[in-house]
Amino acid sequence: MIQLGVNIDHVATIRQARKTFEPDPVTAASLAVLGGADVITVHLREDRRHIQDRDVRLLRETIFTKLNLEMSTAQEIIDIAMKTKPEQVTLVPEKRQEITTEGGLDVISQKKTIMDAIKRFKDAGIMVSLFVDPEENQIAASKDAGAQYIELHTGNYANAKDMATRNKMIEKLQAGVKAAQKLGLRVNAGHGLTYQNVGLLVESLDVKELHIGHSIVSRAVFVGIKQAVSEMKELIFKHNLARKFTV
Ligand code: PXP
Secondary structure, eight states: OOEEEEEOHHHHHHHHHHTSSOSOHHHHHHHHHHTTOSEEEEEOOTTOSSOOHHHHHHHHHHOOSEEEEEEOSOHHHHHHHHHHOOSEEEEOOOOTTOSSOOSOOOTTTTHHHHHHHHHHHHHTTOEEEEEEOSOHHHHHHHHHHTOSEEEEEOHHHHHOOSHHHHHHHHHHHHHHHHHHHHTTOEEEEESSOOTTTHHHHHHHOOOSEEEEOHHHHHHHHHHOHHHHHHHHHHHHHHHHHTOSSOO
């Protein structure tokens, strides 16, 4: 069964709009776990636009599911991750002006930096996932750099405006999964996934975890986060039954 990673960054986005104490992403994480989240994900950005250092610290103390820390390779953030010891870190590119992560990591051009970071994490027993586009050369570079996981960027699938493009993106992601599995990498996927587009992805891709944030937090505004997570879990379960392959 595909595991659900819930990204709670945007609970912190609402809090930071007023720089106050509510809503607390730490409370959201506990409720997300009650709703069935298998993984809790937060992105501690260098500009601290949503998640704060205190959130990461408290999440580590209160969340006993897998904690996945999304981050850049900035030294300051690596040091925080080493202290926090999440089960997994996902390295992502980070640009100051972007609204959200815009594309996968260029592992090829930053191999040395990424390799050094991976080595530190692995020595500390922290699993490393690299967020990459479904491109064979980036996937191969991820393996070379020492990552255990990749997270395939599903943004182009999510943004597809018609069925033909959507199917093409699915084929691209499927090829990416195959290439990664051949190299012995474990594969996650995420970005831009919603209650509307998650089904086809679950039916088509052999992945371990789906990482979903904005859509779940948006629904949570109306139905609460526990229910929003459990509705997403149910969708994944239903479409899992219709999968075209077995794992
Ligand atoms: N995976 C990664 C690596 C991300 O950077 C993000 C966004 O923070 C997500 C998944 C979740 O994307 P979304 O909020 O669009 O569901």
